[in-house]
Amino acid sequence: MSDITKQSLSELIKNIKDKKLSSTEVTKAFVERSEKSKELNAYVTEDFSAAIDKAKKFDENPNLDLKLPGIPMAVKDLFCTKNVKTTAGSKILNNFTPTYESTVTQNIWNEGAILLGKLNCDEFAMGSSNETSFFGCVQNPIDKDLVPGGSSGGSSSAVAAQLTPITIGTDTGGSIRQPASFTGIVGLKPTYGSCSRYGIVAFASSLDQAGPMAQNVRDCALLHEVISSYDEKDSTSIDFKRNNYVKELTNNIKGKKIGIPKEYRVNGMPKEIEDLWKKGIDYVKDCGAEIIDISLPHTNYALPTYYIVAPAEASSNLARYDGVKYGFRADGENLIDMYEKTRSEGFGAEVQRRIMIGTYVLSSGYYDAYYLKAQKVRKLIKNDFDEAYKKVDAILTPSTPSSAFKIGEKTNDPVSMYLNDIFTVPVNLAGLPGISIPAGHDAKGYPLGLQIIGKAFDEQNLLNIAYAMEEKINFKNKITDWWIK
Amino acid sequence: MSIDLKTIKHISKLSRISVDEKKAEKLAGDLNSIFEFIEKLNELKTDNVQPLTSVAETTLKLRDDEVKSKNIREQIIKNSPQENEDYFVVPKVIE
Numbered sequence: 009m010s011d012i013t014k015q016s017l018s019e020l021i022k023n024i025k026d027k028k029l030s031s032t033e034v035t036k037a038f039v040e041r042s043e044k045s046k047e048l049n050a051y052v053t054e055d056f057s058a059a060i061d062k063a064k065k066f067d068e069n070p071n072l073d074l075k076l077p078g079i080p081m082a083v084k085d086l087f088c089t090k091n092v093k094t095t096a097g098s099k100i101l102n103n104f105t106p107t108y109e110s111t112v113t114q115n116i117w118n119e120g121a122i123l124l125g126k127l128n129c130d131e132f133a134m135g136s137s138n139e140t141s142f143f144g145c146v147q148n149p150i151d152k153d154l155v156p157g158g159s160s161g162g163s164s165s166a167v168a169a170q171l172t173p174i175t176i177g178t179d180t181g182g183s184i185r186q187p188a189s190f191t192g193i194v195g196l197k198p199t200y201g202s203c204s205r206y207g208i209v210a211f212a213s214s215l216d217q218a219g220p221m222a223q224n225v226r227d228c229a230l231l232h233e234v235i236s237s238y239d240e241k242d243s244t245s246i247d248f249k250r251n252n253y254v255k256e257l258t259n260n261i262k263g264k265k266i267g268i269p270k271e272y273r274v275n276g277m278p279k280e281i282e283d284l285w286k287k288g289i290d291y292v293k294d295c296g297a298e299i300i301d302i303s304l305p306h307t308n309y310a311l312p313t314y315y316i317v318a319p320a321e322a323s324s325n326l327a328r329y330d331g332v333k334y335g336f337r338a339d340g341e342n343l344i345d346m347y348e349k350t351r352s353e354g355f356g357a358e359v360q361r362r363i364m365i366g367t368y369v370l371s372s373g374y375y376d377a378y379y380l381k382a383q384k385v386r387k388l389i390k391n392d393f394d395e396a397y398k399k400v401d402a403i404l405t406p407s408t409p410s411s412a413f414k415i416g417e418k419t420n421d422p423v424s425m426y427l428n429d430i431f432t433v434p435v436n437l438a439g440l441p442g443i444s445i446p447a448g449h450d451a452k453g454y455p456l457g458l459q460i461i462g463k464a465f466d467e468q469n470l471l472n473i474a475y476a477m478e479e480k481i482n483f484k485n486k487i488t489d490w491w492i493k
Numbered sequence: 494m495s496i497d498l499k500t501i502k503h504i505s506k507l508s509r510i511s512v513d514e515k516k517a518e519k520l521a522g523d524l525n526s527i528f529e530f531i532e533k534l535n536e537l538k539t540d541n542v543q544p545l546t547s548v549a550e551t552t553l554k555l556r557d558d559e560v561k562s563k564n565i566r567e568q569i570i571k572n573s574p575q576e577n578e579d580y581f582v583v584p585k586v587i588e
Contacts (some may be wrong), residue, residue, distance in 0.1 A: 105571075200548050200549055201548075214548065243554070244549050309533065332583055334572035335574065340584060341584070342586075345511075345584075361523055363508050371507060382534065383544035384543070384544045385537060387543060422526070426527075437548075
């Protein structure tokens with residue numbers, strides 16, 4: 009069967025279950041395509057021969073009742089994988105091989121999937137373009153020298169380029185939804201507490217959440233079903249009844265109330281984003297949903313709040329990288345000198361900048377003015393959503409204020425880079441689920457995404473709306489395989 | 494508000510990240526533009542607002558205090574940058 013890598017996850021599963029394809033054939037196809045695609049720099053660590061061995065083993069005695077039977081997949085290099093190097097895109101973890109497995113990846117292997125390798129990302133997931141990775145930037149398969157978004161940039165590039173049928177990323181301020189939007193794929197950031205954080209390299213613990221990235225909404229729903237679980241190893245994991253998201257997936261969203269927040273009409277928003285949003289509104293109306301204008305008055309304060317809360321938590325989480333127990337160590341004249349050199353040489357510029365911001369806002373004399381203030385504003389932002397959800401079932405916005413930009417275009421101006429996350433950050437601050445679906449192209453032919461934000465724990469409704477819209481939009485990604493010689 | 498080089502040196506000490514003059518100047522410039530952006534929060538009056546410390550509105554669960562990982566010494570020291578039998582090795586601390 010030709011064109012194995014062009015098949016969606018659902019098609020691959022059907023073909024494996026119908027015995028039209030073996031796991032070995034599927035795995036080899038993705039390995040071959042990945043090997044021809046090194047120019048994209050999507051992988052940090054390849055585990056191809058082990059993957060083919062595992063596929064052969066699967067085929068000897070295939071358990072076809074599993075949800076991901078013999079499906080190969082690569083994952084973001086922020087998930088600890090037992091005996092496979094895990095770097096978080098950083099020099100400081102370049103020699104780190106975990107002796108344990110993250111809960112989310114364990115859930116995936118338990119359902120029969122096979123690890124292909126680890127995907128590039130911004131260092132410690134801090135970035136919006138994958139340019140802060142120690143392993144270099146990633147190419148967007150849409151066009152040469154275009155960023156794939158970040159921080160899950162290797163993940164978005166790999167799914168869009170069909171190097172893996174699906175993947176998982178993490179989202180602290182938009183790191184699943186923004187790269188999904190930049191590469192024309194679907195990305196879901198689940199409700200905080202749905203997916204365990206155990207074994208994920210920590211960035212900002214009150215915001216971090218793992219989530220699926222896929223070519224379509226159905227595949228995304230299936231992967232979400234696999235990774236979402238209660239886990240006693242994560243003290244913020246929430247024990248609630250999880251749906252059978254695929255079985256209950258429906259395009260019937262008649263009568264659903266969709267909110268349009270006026271504050272998301274930001275100054276200087278390109279006309280094509282505005283037009284895309286209008287088109288999105290028409291699509292949901294076509295599906296029989298009702299449009300309601302809403303207000304989220306504190307939207308403009310979300311990014312400044314995020315740039316206090318996230319660095320503060322990061323500075324605390326990253327204190328563990330001291331060169332003592334694991335990771336990179338630089339030689340020093342004494343213990344303190346060793347710490348300072350290790351961290352100065354081991355962390356990249358963006359990570360150091362954020363540790364510095366975080367240390368400053370938590371330091372004596374500034375805590376109330378910055379950190380406490382930000383936590384209070386975070387409460388106001390969450391209250392805005394609580395108020396809105398009295399009137400609506402979900403909220404529709406653009407995913408990003410622009411399409412993908414060129415590599416190097418924003419690296420010298422941190423604030424302009426941060427502005428990329430303007431529509432995604434409020435969702436993390438409020439702990440809500442959000443999904444980005446590809447919805448159109450700009451004049452250059454680059455993909456643009458629309459974001460649907462749901463009520464906490466209401467992923468089913470969110471997926472249903474995305475599913476109904478996807479059918480109306482009928483998006484086709486324009487990928488030419490330019491990187492394959 | 495402006496973050497000067499003295500403050501940068503102080504934060505670098507607290508964060509245990511060494512910075513030279515050139516790096517300190519670059520960081521001061523970056524941090525000033527970021528804090529200018531953050532200052533927007535001062536437009537809001539928040540005196541009577543309760544800070545949000547967790548979006549998950551649950552109380553922490555209690556569990557029995559029992560050892561679940563036994564005999565994992567080897568796993569723990571496996572990634573140690575400098576091996577020496579069963580210990581983590583650091584530069585000399587006591588003269």
